Amino acid sequence: MGNEIKAQIEIEVFDSRGEPANQMHFKLPLEDGKLPCIFDALKFAKIVDRIDDPIFQKKVSVGVFGVALGPNDPIYDGDRIELYRPILIDPKKIRRKKANQNKDAELKNKAKLRKERKDLREI
Numbered sequence: 001m002g003n004e005i006k007a008q009i010e011i012e013v014f015d016s017r018g019e020p021a022n023q024m025h026f027k028l029p030l031e032d033g034k035l036p037c038i039f040d041a042l043k044f045a046k047i048v049d050r051i052d053d054p055i056f057q058k059k060v061s062v063g064v065f066g067v068a069l070g071p072n073d074p075i076y077d078g079d080r081i082e083l084y085r086p087i088l089i090d091p092k093k094i095r096r097k098k099a100n101q102n103k104d105a106e107l108k109n110k111a112k113l114r115k116e117r118k119d120l121r122e123i
Helices: 038-044 091-122
Strands: 008-015 022-029 062-064 080-083
Touching: 008 038, 022 038, 038 062, 038 080
Parallel strands: 008 080
Antiparallel strands: 008 022, 062 080
C-alpha cells in the first residue's frame, strides 16, 4: 500500500517580485503519473501562459529552494518554487567596496603622514 502513486503533488510558490511578497499553496494534478515541470506549476498557478514568458528569459529568475532552475526542470511533492526579483546591484561590487573602504582610509593616512614628514624636512 505504500507504493501508491499520488494523483497530485503539493507545491508552494513564493513570488518575491512584488511588495509585499506573495505566497501560494497548490495541489498540482499529475498527468499519467508524469512529474510536472516548473512551467506546468506556474501555468497552473496562472503566473505564466507560455514557455517563452519573460520570467524564463532572465538568467536567474526562478528556482526551487534557492537553486536556480529552468522552466523544464521537474518538481517534486513539497517543493517550493521561488520567483526572484532582479538584482539591482552586483553583490561582488558591494563586498569589494566595503573591503576597500578601510584600505582607502589607511592609504590616505599614510599619504598625509608622508606629506607632513616632507614638510618637516623642508623647514
